[in-house]
Amino acid sequence: MRFPTLQAPAGPVPADAPAWNPQRGGAMPFHRYRPAHERVHVPALLRRWPGHRIERAPLWVPVDLRDGNQALAEPMDPARKQRMFDLFLAMGFKEIEVGYPSASRTDFDFVRRLAEQPGAVPEDVTVVVFTAARADLIDRTFEAVEGLPNVVVHLYTATAPLWRDVVLGKDRDELRALITAAAERMARLGEGRDGLRFQFSPEVFNLTEPDYVLEVCNGLTALWDADPDRPVIHNLPATVEIATPNVYADQIEYVDRHLDRRDAVILSVHPHNDRGTGVACAELAVLAGAQRVEGCLFGNGERTGNVDLVTLALNLHTQGVDPMLDLSDIDEIRRTVEHCNRLPVHERHPYAGDLVHTAFSGTHQDAIKKGFARHAGTAAELGLPEREAPWSVPYLPIDPADLGRDYEAVIRVNSQSGKGGIAYLLQTGAGLELPRRLQIEFAGVVQETTDDSGLEITGEELYGLFRAEYLDAGAGREWRVGDDWAEVDGRRGTGAGPVDAVAAAVGAEILSFNEHAVGSGPDAVAYVEARIGGTVVWGAGRDASVLTAGVRAVLSAAARAGVGRAGTDRVAAGRLTSGRGRA
Numbered sequence: 005m006r007f008p009t010l011q012a013p014a015g016p017v018p019a020d021a022p023a024w025n026p027q028r029g030g031a032m033p034f035h036r037y038r039p040a041h042e043r044v045h046v047p048a049l050l051r052r053w054p055g056h057r058i059e060r061a062p063l064w065v066p067v068d069l070r071d072g073n074q075a076l077a078e079p080m081d082p083a084r085k086q087r088m089f090d091l092f093l094a095m096g097f098k099e100i101e102v103g104y105p106s107a108s109r110t111d112f113d114f115v116r117r118l119a120e121q122p123g124a125v126p127e128d129v130t131v132v133v134f135t136a137a138r139a140d141l142i143d144r145t146f147e148a149v150e151g152l153p154n155v156v157v158h159l160y161t162a163t164a165p166l167w168r169d170v171v172l173g174k175d176r177d178e179l180r181a182l183i184t185a186a187a188e189r190m191a192r193l194g195e196g197r198d199g200l201r202f203q204f205s206p207e208v209f210n211l212t213e214p215d216y217v218l219e220v221c222n223g224l225t226a227l228w229d230a231d232p233d234r235p236v237i238h239n240l241p242a243t244v245e246i247a248t249p250n251v252y253a254d255q256i257e258y259v260d261r262h263l264d265r266r267d268a269v270i271l272s273v274h275p276h277n278d279r280g281t282g283v284a285c286a287e288l289a290v291l292a293g294a295q296r297v298e299g300c301l302f303g304n305g306e307r308t309g310n311v312d313l314v315t316l317a318l319n320l321h322t323q324g325v326d327p328m329l330d331l332s333d334i335d336e337i338r339r340t341v342e343h344c345n346r347l348p349v350h351e352r353h354p355y356a357g358d359l360v361h362t363a364f365s366g367t368h369q370d371a372i373k374k375g376f377a378r379h380a381g382t383a384a385e386l387g388l389p390e391r392e393a394p395w396s397v398p399y400l401p402i403d404p405a406d407l408g409r410d411y412e413a414v415i416r417v418n419s420q421s422g423k424g425g426i427a428y429l430l431q432t433g434a435g436l437e438l439p440r441r442l443q444i445e446f447a448g449v450v451q452e453t454t455d456d457s458g459l460e461i462t463g464e465e466l467y468g469l470f471r472a473e474y475l476d477a478g479a480g481r482e483w484r485v486g487d488d489w490a491e492v493d494g495r496r497g498t499g500a501g502p503v504d505a506v507a508a509a510v511g512a513e514i515l516s517f518n519e520h521a522v523g524s525g526p527d528a529v530a531y532v533e534a535r536i537g538g539t540v541v542w543g544a545g546r547d548a549s550v551l552t553a554g555v556r557a558v559l560s561a562a563a564r565a566g567v568g569r570a571g572t573d574r575v576a577a578g579r580l581t582s583g584r585g586r587a
């Protein structure tokens with residue numbers, strides 16, 4: 005274990021490093037690996053994909069019940085499989101890979117139940133089943149799908165040189181012969197069956213020579229006699245992600261442009277996420293010509309997972325493209341997937357994590373608060389409900405409401421928060437609209453508390469702090485007022501109105517005064533900024549009477565300036581008993 009004595013790498017600074025970059029290398033055995041472009045050569049290509057845009061959703065195919073399932077320590081039991089399948093239907097998937105029926109009894113029985121239970125598979129939904137290129141497995145697969153009206157039988161074999169050599173022990177020709185024999189068997193078993201289509205995956209496509217992929221795929225297109233009404237699916241997996249996404253896009257575009265009977269082929273992709281770029285690979289592949297994407301919800305799958313279909317779909321949504329899936333209750337989807345997979349979805353997972361719409365930091369909160377206000381204004385101007393108005397709020401790429409979430413978690417306060425977030429929570433939680441300078445003053449109070457505790461503070465706790473600091477500050481004082489006079493604890497003052505008169509009675513000069521009703525409830529809140537004894541302080545009061553709220557705000561400011569706090573000022577000593585109010 006080197007960590008306790010970890011030192012900066014000792015290697016030399018590369019000769020061509022610019023002066024501003026003093027990094028030294030040599031700490032990691034990187035020389036053991038070869039770059040992707042040496043492992044797979046994509047023939048020269050005048051790329052078109054960089055200039056394309058994604059303007060419609062590809063055909064989505066969830067493979068959670070097969071590829072996702074084979075990655076679980078505890079594979080799904082039949083109840084969990086059914087629950088996941090029902091979720092896919094509810095979300096609007098039209099093609100669903102349901103298992104590897106020749107591999108296990110659970111999968112076989114699950115497919116049989118779908119075939120035998122009336123109405124288990126809606127008419128417009130196609131079931132995909134997976135098989136290796138082995139006669140016994142293919143036969144069992146066809147047994148499983150007997151009676152299903154719309155089926156894709158998905159054949160796979162690894163085609164990359166390392167797999168040919170190490171795993172299958174076959175050269176290119178021998179492997180092509182094995183695939184062809186399997187495909188012929190499938191064609192024979194499927195003869196005369198309506199609603200049956202075929203899919204082929206050259207596993208580890210991304211490490212396979214492109215000309216070999218074309219040789220095999222074009223051979224199968226011909227063998228299965230694909231046509232536009234009964235297209236074949238060629239699915240090109242990045243089984244183990246090994247290169248930057250642009251390399252995958254080049255590979256897909258190359259195949260797209262060289263496939264035979266292109267209109268009789270659905271070009272599909274199946275990215276994994278070993279480099280953390282599965283989503284980018286899928287998106288660039290669609291730019292490059294892919295029409296169908298296989299993946300798993302929230303990116304479950306072998307090793308670092310399959311590409312995440314939820315992220316892909318919502319990436320489209322946030323670009324104004326119909327994702328063609330219903331993701332409007334993301335938390336229910338997440339809960340179901342967590343239940344079925346017995347794996348948690350990370351708090352930072354795109355779109356779905358618990359924390360992904362939450363800002364803790366001050367400047368982000370300030371921007372979001374302003375963004376919400378602007379959004380409400382825009383909606384009003386357009387005469388649209390806020391849920392319908394165009395969305396453009398800083399730091400929130402999606403309206404959480406589109407995913408069935410409320411705004412409660414959007415702003416949360418801790419020691420890194422500023423006035424904007426605090427004001428937002430007081431506004432949304434307690435209906436208080438603090439004037440800007442009071443926001444600044446109160447933020448200091450909050451900061452002291454959160455710095456001391458190191459903890460987050462909830463909206464309720466914030467209101468408690470505000471009440472203790474301001475609303476209760478002037479409590480315990482006796483006062484009465486007339487139109488232009490006031491008496492506070494026996495001290496008299498006069499002014500243009502009762503609140504002015506109270507200010508005069510406690511020796512305060514009012515610099516600003518604001519009041520508003522609290523939501524649709526009976527209470528009003530008043531805020532006073534006052535100069536008292538040379539200091540400027542804020543006070544706030546709350547009451548069902550606007551007048552009382554105003555008086556209390558002045559008394560609160562006075563108390564906070566040290567005037568009238570019990571034991572600190574002589575007016576606190578004597579109480580009038582005939583007053584009209586008690587602060």
Ligand SMILES: CC(=O)SCCNC(=O)CCNC(=O)[C@H](O)C(C)(C)COP(=O)(O)OP(=O)(O)OC[C@H]1O[C@@H](n2cnc3c(N)ncnc32)[C@H](O)[C@@H]1OP(=O)(O)O
Nearest residue numbers: 071074104106107108136137138160161162171172207243
């Ligand atoms: C990238 C992917 O996701 S591929 C899908 C992988 N999924 C799974 O493996 C889950 C389910 N699989 C299983 O339960 C089992 O592997 C079974 C039941 C299908 C087969 O089990 P077994 O007969 O015991 O074989 P085993 O699992 O050892 O498979 C390896 C054999 O299949 C061969 N093989 C591997 N892939 C393929 C293929 N696509 N087509 C034909 N043969 C293949 C291997 O070369 C090896 O053959 P060998 O025994 O002659 O050396």
Ligand SMILES: CC(C)C(=O)C(=O)O
Nearest residue numbers: 160205207208241243
């Ligand atoms: C065989 C294909 C579809 C696959 O699961 C993979 O390559 O990951």
